[in-house]
Amino acid sequence: MKEIENYSLLAHNTFAIDASCSRYVEYSSIEEARQVAMQLVEPFLIIGGGSNLLLTRDYEGTVVRSAIKGCEIVSQTDSEVLVRVGSGEEWDAIVAKFVEHGWHGAENLSLIPGDVGATAVQNIGAYGAEACDIIKEVEMVRISTGEVVTVAAADCHYGYRQSRFKKEWKNSFLITHVTYCLQRSFHPQLDYGNILSELQRRGIAHPTAAQLREVIISIRREKLPDPKVEGNAGSFFMNPVVSREKFESLLELYPQMPHYHVDEQHEKIPAGWMIDQCGWKGRTVGRAGVHVRQALVLVNRGGATGREIVDLCDAIRKDVFDRFGIDIQPEVNII
Ligand code: EPU
Numbered sequence: 001m002k003e004i005e006n007y008s009l010l011a012h013n014t015f016a017i018d019a020s021c022s023r024y025v026e027y028s029s030i031e032e033a034r035q036v037a038m039q040l041v042e043p044f045l046i047i048g049g050g051s052n053l054l055l056t057r058d059y060e061g062t063v064v065r066s067a068i069k070g071c072e073i074v075s076q077t078d079s080e081v082l083v084r085v086g087s088g089e090e091w092d093a094i095v096a097k098f099v100e101h102g103w104h105g106a107e108n109l110s111l112i113p114g115d116v117g118a119t120a121v122q123n124i125g126a127y128g129a130e131a132c133d134i135i136k137e138v139e140m141v142r143i144s145t146g147e148v149v150t151v152a153a154a155d156c157h158y159g160y161r162q163s164r165f166k167k168e169w170k171n172s173f174l175i176t177h178v179t180y181c182l183q184r185s186f187h188p189q190l191d192y193g194n195i196l197s198e199l200q201r202r203g204i205a206h207p208t209a210a211q212l213r214e215v216i217i218s219i220r221r222e223k224l225p226d227p228k229v230e231g232n233a234g235s236f237f238m239n240p241v242v243s244r245e246k247f248e249s250l251l252e253l254y255p256q257m258p259h260y261h262v263d264e265q266h267e268k269i270p271a272g273w274m275i276d277q278c279g280w281k282g283r284t285v286g287r288a289g290v291h292v293r294q295a296l297v298l299v300n301r302g303g304a305t306g307r308e309i310v311d312l313c314d315a316i317r318k319d320v321f322d323r324f325g326i327d328i329q330p331e332v333n334i335i
Contacts, residue, residue, distance in 0.1 A: 001035060002026040002067070009063065013050035014113060016231030017306045021045070021059040026067045028088070030139075033174045034146040036064060045335060046174065048118035049090065052233050054334045056306030066117050068176055071097060081182045082136055087117030087175045091124070099209045103182035105134045107209050108189055110216040113227065113234065117175040121165040123158045127216060128192035132158035136181040140173035149173070160268075161238050161331055188212050194219060223294045231300030232291065236313060237271040238331045250324060271320070271328045272296030278319040288312040310334060 007024035010016065027033040043061035047053060068086035071094060075082045081103045085094055091114050095106045108129035109119075118124065119131040120138045135153040142149055157164045165173070186209050190196050198215045199207055207215065225232050239260075242250075247267040251257055254277075260268040275281065275295035282292040287304035288311070291297040298309055298316075313330060321327050 001028065001032045007063070009050070009055060009059070012047060012063070012065070013053045013055055013233075014227035014231060015054055015233050015300050015304075015306070015309065016227070017055045017300070017304070017309075019055035019058050019306065021061065021063040023062040024065075025062055026065050026088075027174065028067045028069070030068075030141065030148060030176050033066070033068070033141040033176050034148070037141045037143045037174055038146040040064070040143055044171070046171065048087075048115035048121070049113055051113035051227070052118065052122060052332055054233060054306050054309055054330075054332050056310055056334060059335060064174065066115065066175065074179060079184055081184065082179055083182060084139075084177050084179045085116045086177055087115060087120075089116045090114075091116055091119055095213070098180075098182055099213050102184065102186075102209070104184070104186045104209055105129075105182045106180070107212045108192070108216055110213045111220045116178050120156065120175055120178045121163060123161055123163050125161065126220075127195060128189045130158070130160075132156070132163075134180045134182060136179045138175060139177040139179075140175045143172055143174060148176075160241070224297060225291050225299055230291075231304070232297050233332045235272075235296045235331050236298040237275075237296055237328045239268050239271050240326050240328055241266050241268050242326060246325070269324075269326070270296070274320045274324050274326070274328070275316055278316070278323055280316055280319070285312050285315070290316070306334075 004024045006020060008020045010018045025036055027036045044064055045059055045061060046064045066088035068088045070086040072084055073081055074084045092111050094116060095110050098106045108127040109124060112124050112126060120135055124131045132153055137150055137152050139150045188207060195215060198219055204211055241262055244265055244267060258270050258273050262268050272295045280290045281295040283290050284301055286308050287301050288308040289299050289301045291299050298312055317328055
């Protein structure tokens with residue numbers, strides 16, 4: 001187990017905010033997770049790769065992170081492979097491995113920053129796919145007792161960027177492993193965003209999994225800033241789901257408004273589009289800014305404090321509310 005007092009979190013948040021914590025603990029096995037769980041006192045903060053985290057102050061408490069590695073087949077049939085992965089593995093390295101082995105279903109989730117544990121908490125999603133489509137079960141340690149618990153994906157109540165880990169299970173468990181169910185046959189999902197046009201541009205009619213992964217990676221690189229160059233946490237806001245009534249009244253005003261069908265009663269509206277309409281795209285306030293190619297992404301232009309990013313977030317929220325009557329919610333965990 002790794003345990004450090006007064007530790008800088010600069011390398012542990014992709015916003016590149018220079019904040020520290022009183023104590024930092026990393027567990028590398030189930031047994032270590034049990035030890036951490038049984039000693040843990042509040043306040044504590046469980047982090048993954050720090051790619052969905054905005055630190056606005058030094059954290060006066062314990063920051064806990066998984067360093068559990070490993071990726072192994074637990075069972076397989078002619079059609080499916082169950083793969084159990086340590087929660088501290090880097091997600092995209094695991095997607096690369098799945099693609100390499102011909103285990104399908106994760107291609108559209110390529111290049112999403114963060115750790116494996118976070119895929120189960122956050123239900124990461126992109127290009128029409130979500131982690132919950134492939135998660136089979138999650139293994140974890142109950143913080144109050146140190147008991148090892150396995151839950152089926154169906155019990156995690158997954159929704160758009162939501163799970164029980166963000167609600168009633170928040171701060172209750174340390175995730176140790178996630179088991180994914182991958183397919184041996186490849187049924188690519190190509191009908192989202194500009195995947196098809198990008199494939200066409202490359203003259204590919206029937207992509208292999210490796211080609212699809214490459215296309216997803218290039219689309220993401222084109223639209224999203226590289227956190228190594230400009231600190232950011234991907235989408236800063238969630239796309240709001242609104243009632244059909246609200247959606248129809250907005251559509252009358254903005255016939256070009258992009259939208260995604262949720263169900264009979266609801267429609268999802270891209271927050272990035274609304275922020276863009278409010279004129280925020282590419283703007284800079286102090287050392288914080290809005291990415292020039294995707295208005296949903298707030299960036300650290302260099303040396304920004306978490307507070308500066310939150311002030312920018314509040315100003316954007318207010319403008320979007322005044323114009324569209326929708327209070328967009330941050331997706332990023334603000335501490
Ligand atoms: N749009 C604009 N201006 C912008 C940004 C977007 O007009 O500045 C419009 C686009 O033209 C498009 C629509 O809004 O019509 C949606 O944009 P995009 O396809 O880029 O996707 P998004 O809804 O903004 C979501 C995810 C991303 C994911 C993409 C692709 C959320 C909060 N974000 O973004 O996830 O990569 O779809 O699937 O759901 C992340 O979570 O960090 C992330 C990057």
